[in-house]
Amino acid sequence: xxxxxxIVAETAEKIFADLADAQTIxxxxxxxxxxxxxxxxxxxxxxxxWVPEDCGGSGASLAEGFSVLSAAGRFAIAVPLAETMLAGxxxxxxxxxxxxxxxxxxxxxxxDRITLNADGSLSGRARGVPFAKAAKHIxxxxxxxxxxxxxxxxAGKCRIEAGLNLxxxxxxxxxxxxxxxxxxxxxxxxFDQTTLMLMGGVARSLQIAGALESMLEIxxxxxxxxxxxxKKISKFQAxxxxxxxxxxxxxxALAAATSAADAIANSxxxxxxxxLEAASAKIRCSEAAEKGGGIAHxxxxxxxxxxxxxxxxxxxxxxxxxDDFGSESYWAVELGQMVADRGADELWPLVASR
Amino acid sequence: MTAALRFDPIRLPPECEKLRKEVRAxxxxxxxxxxxxxxxxxxxxxxxxxxSRKVGERGWLGMTWPKKYGGHExxxxxxxxxxxxxxxxxxxxxxxFVADRQSGPVLLKYAPxxxxxxxxxxxxxxxxCFAIGMSEPNSGSDxxxxxxxxxxxxxxxxxxxxxxxxxxxxIADYMIAIFRTSPSTKENRRHGLTQFLVKMKQPGxxxxxxxxxxxxxxxxxxxxxxxxxxxxxxxGEIDGAWKQATSELAYERSGPERFLETYYVLTExxxxxxxxxxxxxxxxxxxxxxxxxxxxxMSVSVAGMLQAGKEPVVEASIxxxxxxxxxxxxxxxxRDLAAFVDADATNHETLENxxxxxxxxxxxxxxxxxxxxxxRGIIARGLGLR
Numbered sequence: 001x002x003x004x005x006x007i008v009a010e011t012a013e014k015i016f017a018d019l020a021d022a023q024t025i026x027x028x029x030x031x032x033x034x035x036x037x038x039x040x041x042x043x044x045x046x047x048x049x050w051v052p053e054d055c056g057g058s059g060a061s062l063a064e065g066f067s068v069l070s071a072a073g074r075f076a077i078a079v080p081l082a083e084t085m086l087a088g089x090x091x092x093x094x095x096x097x098x099x100x101x102x103x104x105x106x107x108x109x110x111x112d113r114i115t116l117n118a119d120g121s122l123s124g125r126a127r128g129v130p131f132a133k134a135a136k137h138i139x140x141x142x143x144x145x146x147x148x149x150x151x152x153x154x155a156g157k158c159r160i161e162a163g164l165n166l167x168x169x170x171x172x173x174x175x176x177x178x179x180x181x182x183x184x185x186x187x188x189x190x191f192d193q194t195t196l197m198l199m200g201g202v203a204r205s206l207q208i209a210g211a212l213e214s215m216l217e218i219x220x221x222x223x224x225x226x227x228x229x230x231k232k233i234s235k236f237q238a239x240x241x242x243x244x245x246x247x248x249x250x251x252x253a254l255a256a257a258t259s260a261a262d263a264i265a266n267s268x269x270x271x272x273x274x275x276l277e278a279a280s281a282k283i284r285c286s287e288a289a290e291k292g293g294g295i296a297h298x299x300x301x302x303x304x305x306x307x308x309x310x311x312x313x314x315x316x317x318x319x320x321x322x323d324d325f326g327s328e329s330y331w332a333v334e335l336g337q338m339v340a341d342r343g344a345d346e347l348w349p350l351v352a353s354r
Numbered sequence: 355m356t357a358a359l360r361f362d363p364i365r366l367p368p369e370c371e372k373l374r375k376e377v378r379a380x381x382x383x384x385x386x387x388x389x390x391x392x393x394x395x396x397x398x399x400x401x402x403x404x405x406s407r408k409v410g411e412r413g414w415l416g417m418t419w420p421k422k423y424g425g426h427e428x429x430x431x432x433x434x435x436x437x438x439x440x441x442x443x444x445x446x447x448x449x450x451f452v453a454d455r456q457s458g459p460v461l462l463k464y465a466p467x468x469x470x471x472x473x474x475x476x477x478x479x480x481x482x483c484f485a486i487g488m489s490e491p492n493s494g495s496d497x498x499x500x501x502x503x504x505x506x507x508x509x510x511x512x513x514x515x516x517x518x519x520x521x522x523x524x525i526a527d528y529m530i531a532i533f534r535t536s537p538s539t540k541e542n543r544r545h546g547l548t549q550f551l552v553k554m555k556q557p558g559x560x561x562x563x564x565x566x567x568x569x570x571x572x573x574x575x576x577x578x579x580x581x582x583x584x585x586x587x588x589x590g591e592i593d594g595a596w597k598q599a600t601s602e603l604a605y606e607r608s609g610p611e612r613f614l615e616t617y618y619v620l621t622e623x624x625x626x627x628x629x630x631x632x633x634x635x636x637x638x639x640x641x642x643x644x645x646x647x648x649x650x651x652m653s654v655s656v657a658g659m660l661q662a663g664k665e666p667v668v669e670a671s672i673x674x675x676x677x678x679x680x681x682x683x684x685x686x687x688x689r690d691l692a693a694f695v696d697a698d699a700t701n702h703e704t705l706e707n708x709x710x711x712x713x714x715x716x717x718x719x720x721x722x723x724x725x726x727x728x729x730r731g732i733i734a735r736g737l738g739l740r
Contacts, residue, residue: 240731240740244672247672248733256647280644335644337636348621354651
């Protein structure tokens with residue numbers, strides 16, 4: 001398992017290194033890097049990594065896919081890779097085949113609802129949908145009279161109002177007004193919107209953790225280059241301690257996100273233990289994005305505040321990713337309620353369950 | 355490139371879960387029998403020899419050590435489970451904890467065979483208590499400034515000087531301490547200190563209790579006046595303690611005791627809040643639980659990597675840094691939330707008493723066993739900054 005995980009992740013990493021170098025992208029104001037990157041990712045089967053072969057995908061394991069997302073975070077990748085992976089995964093839950101090309105998922109927030117109408121069409125509004133503008137298809141989770149359904153719709157049939165997240169990537173409002181789905185099937189038993197939000201949240205957690213790894217690396221490097229008061233700033237204890245704290249935030253995010261991914265990859269259901277893992281990951285990684293990103297900027301000083309410098313590619317995306325699939329405060333309330341409902345003496349057994 | 359930090363997502367093996375059930379059942383029995391009260395971390399009876407002996411009988415001391423020394427050759431992950439269950443239950447572990455975690459492994463590595471055969475089985479039976487003699491009145495974080503002398507004499511050494519902040523010295527049977535056997539050199543200021551095994555309760559040792567702000571008397575001043583230590587009680591290389599002091603720190607730094615010290619206030623808050631918390635309480639509890647869970651997963655991960663023979667030194671320091679900062683903040687965050695709890699809740703008084711004790715305990719957590727400042731220096735070195 002670990003070996004093949006590495007091969008898939010290494011493939012992704014190599015593509016990112018070749019075609020998504022942060023400095024190159026930052027200098028390219030026209031976005032000419034996007035098409036070749038997407039093409040290479042598609043040729044490697046990565047966007048449909050979580051789709052079984054009989055549904056048109058490459059049939060990688062959950063663990064392999066998660067490791068791709070970690071790498072995507074380390075490169076602060078700004079194409080709908082995570083979104084297409086999630087969409088393919090959602091469709092595969094109902095054995096719906098994935099089409100080629102960019103996809104995203106709806107809803108992308110715990111509060112939004114899409115309705116399956118009596119005539120078989122879909123209606124509703126979803127806000128903050130990542131990369132809806134770039135998507136050719138959208139995977140939809142919808143509530144109908146008979147329960148939840150999973151559907152595939154053409155993005156062109158939806159009204160999409162463009163918006164931008166903190167990182168400057170599309171985060172759009174998608175309105176479905178009696179949209180006829182390309183395919184629709186009942187969601188499997190036990191699958192609900194929380195399941196989708198937790199899965200999306202863990203994807204974002206891995207991306208945030210990856211971005212923090214890179215922020216730590218470039219901050220350490222910068223501190224070893226920049227000279228002030230006649231010595232490298234890395235020699236100042238105040239700077240060292242700031243970087244040690246950044247390492248702590250990066251470590252906490254990494255541990256929380258990879259632990260949650262491992263829990264999902266090795267569990268047959270989204271039970272309380274997986275809920276604890278996934279919700280905690282989103283909460284802790286989001287907190288780390290704020291604290292760790294803040295330190296990375298402090299270490300860089302004014303240069304890190306410029307559009308020319310690459311730091312913002314990581315710091316602002318990490319902050320933006322906090323908002324997708326439920327913010328940290330949303331999940332904190334949910335987790336707190338679950339803990340309260342289980343009762344004080346069931347807290348430790350839950351925490352010590354793995 | 356910075357050496358990447360690793361936190362492998364370790365899953366505890368099935369034998370750990372079986373063991374966990376045994377430990378919980380044992381602790382429940384002891385609580386029922388009145389050996390200790392899990393809701394009273396501030397009790398006076400932190401040293402309970404009878405409890406210590408029973409833990410030894412169960413085979414939960416020296417768990418990872420060779421059987422020939424009374425150990426049980428079990429994994430670090432199994433020891434981890436025992437440690438965290440004891441900590442969460444507020445069990446009285448004072449008598450054996452240091453010996454089991456730290457002193458035993460030092461003896462295993464550096465003591466002569468006859469001493470190992472003598473002492474290690476007694477640690478495993480829960481019969482002996484250890485203290486660690488590091489700090490001195492003018493040498494705390496700066497360990498290598500230690501001045502207490504060990505002067506060569508016939509058949510051994512004479513010790514003169516003072517150790518301070520020595521936890522459990524008043525009940526300890528032994529101390530593992532560093533003493534100065536030579537002056538430091540210009541090239542190496544860490545040179546000249548040697549690690550010794552000291553028998554407490556012998557002539558030439560005076561233990562003076564020091565009161566703490568919690569009202570407890572856990573640490574002491576230990577004054578040595580021509581105290582004799584036999585030659586075979588030298589542990590490791592003469593003048594070379596600095597080489598030995600760092601290698602086992604990963605075990606010491608990353609255990610569950612590094613983030614669970616004030617955990618009890620969180621349980622009690624959840625109890626006081628009840629089944630239907632308001633949004634503020636739910637969010638506050640959720641954030642604290644997310645931190646707790648993350649800390650534990652990091653700590654388990656380090657234990658697993660140690661078990662696999664890796665040396666996650668920087669990772670272990672990070673666990674202690676953010677773990678102790680968190681357990682220090684925890685009582686204050688619980689206090690914030692407790693302000694909105696119904697004052698007539700049945701456990702309100704318990705929570706208030708616990709908070710009072712935890713808030714007074716909090717300042718020491720980022721000082722004992724290596725200050726936050728020292729840890730961050732170690733992490734910075736690991737990052738390639740020093």
